[in-house]
Amino acid sequence: MKQRRTPPTAADRYGIKTLQSSLKSMEGIYQCDANYVHLSPISFLxxxxxxYADKVSIVYGSVRYTWRETLERCRRLASALTQMGISHGDIVAAFAPNIPALYELHFGTPMAGAILCALNAWQDSAMLSMRLSELEAKIIFVDSQHLEVVLEAFDILSTKGTKPPMLVLISENDQEISPTVSNTASGNLEYENLLAKGRPDFQVIRPKDECDPISVSYTSGTTSNxxxxxxxxRSAYLNSLAEILLNGMGLMPVYLWTVPMFHCNGWCFPWVMAALGGTNICLRNVSAKIIFDSIAEHKVTHLGGAPSILTMIANAPASDRKPLSYTVEIMTGGAPPPPQVLFNIEGQGFHVTHSYGMSETLGPGTVCMWKPEWESLPRSEQAKLKSRQGLQQLLMEDVDxxxxxxxxxxPSDGKTIGEVxxxxxxxxxxxxxxLKAxxxxxxxGWYRTGDLGVRYPDGYIEVKDRSVDVIVSGGENISTVEVETVLFSHPAIFEAVVVGRPDDQLGEVSCAFVKLKEECNASAEEIINFCGHHMPQYMVPRTVIFEEPPKTSTGKMQKYVLREKAKAMGSLPF
Amino acid sequence: MKQRRTPPTAADRYGIKTLQSSLKSMEGIYQCDANYVHLSPISFLxxxxxxYADKVSIVYGSVRYTWRETLERCRRLASALTQMGISHGDIVAAFAPNIPALYELHFGTPMAGAILCALNAWQDSAMLSMRLSELEAKIIFVDSQHLEVVLEAFDILSTKGTKPPMLVLISENDQEISPTVSNTASGNLEYENLLAKGRPDFQVIRPKDECDPISVSYTSGTTSNxxxxxxxxRSAYLNSLAEILLNGMGLMPVYLWTVPMFHCNGWCFPWVMAALGGTNICLRNVSAKIIFDSIAEHKVTHLGGAPSILTMIANAPASDRKPLSYTVEIMTGGAPPPPQVLFNIEGQGFHVTHSYGMSETLGPGTVCMWKPEWESLPRSEQAKLKSRQGLQQLLMEDVDxxxxxxxxxxPSDGKTIGEVxxxxxxxxxxxxxxLKAxxxxxxxGWYRTGDLGVRYPDGYIEVKDRSVDVIVSGGENISTVEVETVLFSHPAIFEAVVVGRPDDQLGEVSCAFVKLKEECNASAEEIINFCGHHMPQYMVPRTVIFEEPPKTSTGKMQKYVLREKAKAMGSLPF
Incomplete structure (x- = not known):
């Protein structure tokens, strides 16, 4: 051991930062580098x-990285961003599907002190130009297959006199996955070249405060812009732990990337996977066949499933399916799984955990925690209990x-409707x-979800509808979710959405948009008749329209589009 | 829904507390009641x-509580403390074994804004009087069977002119467990009466800052006072989550209280159990028979085991044992389990997780995370890997x-010794x-453990010795832990401790204190000979003394007592 150096100053020696004001009366204690570190998911990586140095961190086609490599690549990325002038509080945008680069940006960006905005890669150039105009990002990372949309958006920005951000192209070397686009963006930077310039020993920049922003994620836009x-x-760190706990995840899981990372930061899973040393199976596209094939090939343990993914799995043709040799965990959110979809999926060997959240909670806000005593209940009763949104997850303070x-x-009576x-x-x-929003x-002093729900005597909440979606018919509130649940139980119905249609007498009545399963048939009259047997008369749709409901890029129904359509129909004649 | 009231002020409406300084540049975001809550384990309860309202929270003899009751009892306790004048920053002392009241004090005290000091209930009145004199607690909760010691300590305090704290007696109604002591402390308060006076709807007092103290826990005193x-x-909240994650604990575990709650707050488990809605099996005393009986009766899933508990289980007579019908998790710490003890315990159906920590880390600081590729290694190699202290647990920032x-x-070479x-x-x-300590x-800017260790190329650390325990012999450092590990592998040895004995030629030599197993025999010469075959000559003990090594009340070896003894022996003759 070496000789003692010149004694450092007191502040150096103890790394003292602050004396907590409320602790001043207790002698002998203080806050310093040894006992206080700003919470950040950077620590996980x-x-x-x-x-997990030698464990596989990322699989994408024939690409494989280990956690040692991922840490090094993210350090290089942060270093390169810093070299390009990105610093504390700057916004770094990305426009890409679930490819490794987007995963790395979830760490590399905050490690440079910056804020990541993973943009919805399914939007068009007009929408993208609006986002970019608002964001004022200094730089945007663009997947080669999405370059055209971005260049078009740049053109729109230029027309308006706005300078577009610097562009970094993410090209793919693996020809099996996608052909590298011709270099239409000459003069722009390329992702791998950028990484090569970054330093592998870059000194990671930590947040100045744990409440500093790490990400901007745009909402799906079910109700508005x-x-x-x-x-x-802090919220990314704590919510990552929450995801692990509420899904009962063990070390080194294998996660299939069916939820877009650009949607609410993939429900925190980029950070969760580093915390657990798991393997990320990155996917450019999602289909039932890809899901079953990936499970078989990579021994997937967990995947996330928006309602559309669950429906996709439930209705997959036999030729696309593969039997599961173990239970695969599906985490679902966004909307309660209809009982028929739930039975179907669990019958195939998946286990579904239903949590309820939104972009504003970075994933799960509440979770329907399963109670052992429910095991002995009839299946339909179980499905009813499971479709409730439940209780605040462990790291969410409260739900009401x-x-x-x-x-x-x-009152917790299961009847009185209020705002969640x-x-x-x-x-x-x-x-x-x-600021207004x-x-x-x-x-x-609470986050108002805009959802309407009830609370049961056991404390569990159930969302009845979005406040903007609820139909008021003859003074009665109709939960469109309840009507949709009945429609989903019809054997011929693949998807159903219910909105209000103007009615001269009742104000509004329910109107169903329905997509039938392939090779199935049902008339509007039959469906209305079916509903009449399963719900009060005032809730029964007066109109059934056979049309595939439009969805957001994240698989949520765009009710507001259908609401406009129903409004345009006007009142039914008496 | 009701009519709108008089509009509240802006501060009321948004509950805005502070604008984070470093975020001022980003418009639209701020910190308020909706998105910031001081981390506290109170939230778990x-x-x-x-x-978990109707789930059993606590079992103690014939006593059973549910989580609804435990929450209510802790609210009443906090309310009663407040009524007695206890407020923010006051210290509440307790002197009791693992009985329900001590569990409730872990929540009731912070819920009144106060700080809990659970005192070692095995110390004598002289030691206790010193602690009380330092603490200046306003109140002390005393188990009826420990009343005499406390009253004696009060006498010592009075002699010195110090006013003793207010005393609350915890009596037991359950005659099967212990006879209620005669009311020697008349005029004092009684725990259940106090709870009866508290309000069940008490408004819980939250910490003013998450870095406010929640507890004072005295170290075991292996090296000093x-x-x-x-x-x-904050640390109690985060470390509770760490315990859950590093032990892979699921919801609603059944935890056997073999680790004293007065030792490092029972490694955080009072708070962990509320987070998971588990069942606490409270125990006044611990023996191998009680452990096996409790597992069989209560379907225990987890227990904590200091080294002495592991040895107790490993050496339990056949008549005290019961076969396990499922794997029971034992979390161990304090010292690495000797391979023989580990083989024995795992052979019985326990699974051991080895973590390393101290009171200063409120439980685990590092954990020996098991890697799947080690499964195929020989058993002795596995034990060697498992006895390493490993890597920082997920919520500890760093180990070095x-x-x-x-x-x-x-260097991470497995050889160069430094301080952990x-x-x-x-x-x-x-x-x-x-403040000096x-x-x-x-x-x-780091917490210096005082332990000496090495780091392996895979990043895992291994503790070689306490810096005060290391023997320097002829210029060579001898790790007493290494010598002890060899001694433990001797078939006749039950317990062994190694310390330095003065030596005129070499400075120090090793000296072993050994306790043999019942009905086993071995001479000092045989043991020295055995060591000679398993370690370098300079490490071999020159002296073997047959004597049960003294332990602290928490089961740790008191090496300093033996060091004094060896010192008094003086040098061996040439």
């Missing part, structure tokens, strides 16, 4: 690079059903450049 | 009271082996009223 949800390092005007808690409200460390910091959503 | 380790709400003078990281250092949010706030332990 730095640990994974050692703890997408809003940029800002999350911080409140009167949105008085903020009083409503959440509060806790995993709630967003607010909406990007939209932030204020509106945090009014009263 | 409030959630358990709803999520016990020091009061102060932990905060450093030169304690220069603070440089030493840790840093992260689960490290203590400091030592109670002992705090400064010394945080010098350089």
């Amino acid at each position: 730095e640990r994974a690079g050692i703890a 997408p809003k940029g949800v800002v999350h911080c390092h 059903i409140k009167d949105p005007i008085t903020m009083e808690s409503l 409200m959440l509060r806790g460390n995993v709630v967003m910091r607010g909406y990007f450049k939209n 932030t204020n509106e959503s945090f009014r009263g | 409030e959630r358990a009271g709803i999520a 016990p020091k009061g380790v102060v932990h905060c709400h 082996i450093k030169d304690p003078i220069t603070m440089e990281s030493l 250092m840790l840093r992260g949010n689960v490290v203590m706030r400091g030592y109670f009223k002992n 705090t400064n010394e332990s945080f010098r350089g």
Whole structure:
């Protein structure tokens, strides 16, 4: 051991940062580098690079990385960003599907002190130009197959006199996956070249405060224009732990990337996987066949499934399926799984965990925790219990059903409808450049979800509808979710969406948009008749339209489009 | 829904607390009640009271509580403490074994804004009086069977002119467990009466800051006088999550209380159990028979085991054992399990997770994470890998082996010995009223464990010895742990401790204190001979003394007592 050096100053020696004001009375204790570190998911990757050094971190076609390599690549990326002038608080945009580069950007960007905005790669150039105009990102990373849309969006920006961000092209060397596009963007930077310039020993930049932003994620836009949800390092760190705990995940899982990373940061899973040293199976496209093939090839343990993914699996043709040799965990959210879909999927050997959240909670806000005593109940009863949204997950502080005007808690009677409200460390910091929307959503000190629900005597909540979706018919509230659940139980129906249609007498009546299963038949009259046997008369749709419901790029139904359509139909004649 | 009230003020409406300084540049985001809650394990209990309302929280003899009851009892306790004048930052002491009241104090005390000091209930009145004199607790909760010691300590305090704290007696109604003591402490308060006076709807007091102290826990005193380790709400919250993750614990475990709650807050498990809605099997005393009986009766899933508990299980007479019908998880720490003990215990159907920590880390600092590729190695190789202390657990930021003078990281070669250092949010706030000790332990911005160890190329660390325990013999360092591991592998040896004995020629030589197994025999010469075949000659003990090594109340070897004894022996003649 070496000789003692010149004694450092007191501040150096103890790394003392602050004396907590409320602790001043207790002698002998303080906060310093030894006992306080700003929470950040960056820590997960730095640990994974050692703890899981030789384990496979990413699989994408024939591409394989280990955690040692992923840590090094992310360090290089952060280093390169820093060299390009990106620093604390800058926004780095990305426009790509679930490819390795987008995974790496989830670490490389915050490791440079910057904020990641993974943009929905399914939007068109007009929408993209609006996002870019708002974001003022300094740089955008673009998947080669999505280059045209971005260049078009750049043209729109230029027309408006806005300077587009610097472009980094993510090209693919693996010809089996996709042909490298011709270099239409000459003069632009290329992702792998950039990494090569970055330093592998780059000193990672930590957040100045754990409440500093780590990401901006645009909402799917089910009810309005997408809003940029800002999350911080602390919420990303804590919500990653929450995902692990609520899904009962063990070390080194194999995760299939069916949920887009650009949707709510893939429900936190880029960070979760580093925390657990798991393997990311990256996918450019998703289909039932790809899902079953990937499970068989990579021994997938977990996947996320928006409602559309569950429906896809439930209705997969026999030729696309492969029998499961073990239970595969599916984490679902966005909408409660209809009982028929649930039975079908669990019958195939999947186990479904239903949680409820939104971009504003960076994934799960509540979870329908399963109770052992429910095991002995009839299957239909189980499905009913499972479709409830449940209780706040462990790291969400509280959930409540409140009167949105008085903020009083409503009775836990399973009947009284109020607004679902959440509060806790995993709630967003607010909406990007939209103080009005932030204020509106945090009014009263709770995050107002805009969803309407009830609370049962056991404390579990159930979402009945989005407040904008609820149909008011002759003074009665109709939960469109309840009507849809009945429609889904019809053997011929593949998908169903219910909205209000104007009615001169009742104000509104329900109107169903329905897609039938292939080779199935059912008339509007038959469906209306079926509903009449399964719900009160006032809820029964008066109109059934056979048409595939439009969805957002993340698989959520775009009710507002259908609502406009139904509105245009006008009232039914008496 | 009710009418809108008079509009609240802006601060009321949004519950805005602070605008993060570093975020000022980003419009639209802020910190408020909706998105920031001070981390505290209190949240776990409030959630358990709803999520696990009817599940059994505590079993103690014929006593049973549910989580609804435990939440209510802790609210009553906090309310009663508040009524008695206890408030933010006050210290509440307890002197009791693992009975339900001590569990409830882990929540009731912080829920009144106060700080819990669970005192070692095995210490004598002289030691206790010193702790009480330092603590200046306003109140002490005392188990009826421990009343005499406390009253004696009060007498000592009175002699010195110090006013003793208010005493609350915890009596037991269950005659099967223990006879209620005669009311020698008339005029004092009684625990159940106190709870009866508390309000079940008490508004829980949250910490003003998550870094406010939640507990003071005295160290076991293996090397010096016990020091009061102060932990905060944040570290208790985060380390509870760490325990769940590193032990792979699922929901609703059944935990057997073999680790004293007064030792490092039972490694965080009072809080862990509320987070998971588990069942606490409380125990006044521990023996191999009680452990096996409890497992059989209560379907125990997890227990903690200091080294002495592992030895107890490994050496239990056949009549005390019961075969396990499923794998029971044992979490061990304090010292690496000797391979023989490990083989024995795992052979019985237990699964051992070895983590390394100390009071200063509120439980595990590092964990020996098992790698799947080790499964195919020979058993002795596995035991060697498993006895390493491993890597920082997920919520500890970092572990390193450093030169304690220069603070440089030493090579990961498995050979170069340095000091084990840790840093992260689960490290203590400091030592109670002992700024000098705090400064010394945080010098350089890391927590200095005082343990000496090496780091292997795979990043895993191994503790070789306490820096005060290491023997320097003829210029060579002897790891007493290594010599002890060899001694433990001798078939006749039950327990062994090695310390340095003065030597005129070599400075020090090793000296073994050994306890043989019942009905086993071995001479000093045989043991020395055995060592000669399993270690370099300079490490072999020159003296073997047949004597049961003294232990601390938490089962750790008191090497300093034996060191004194060996010192008194003087040098061996040439």
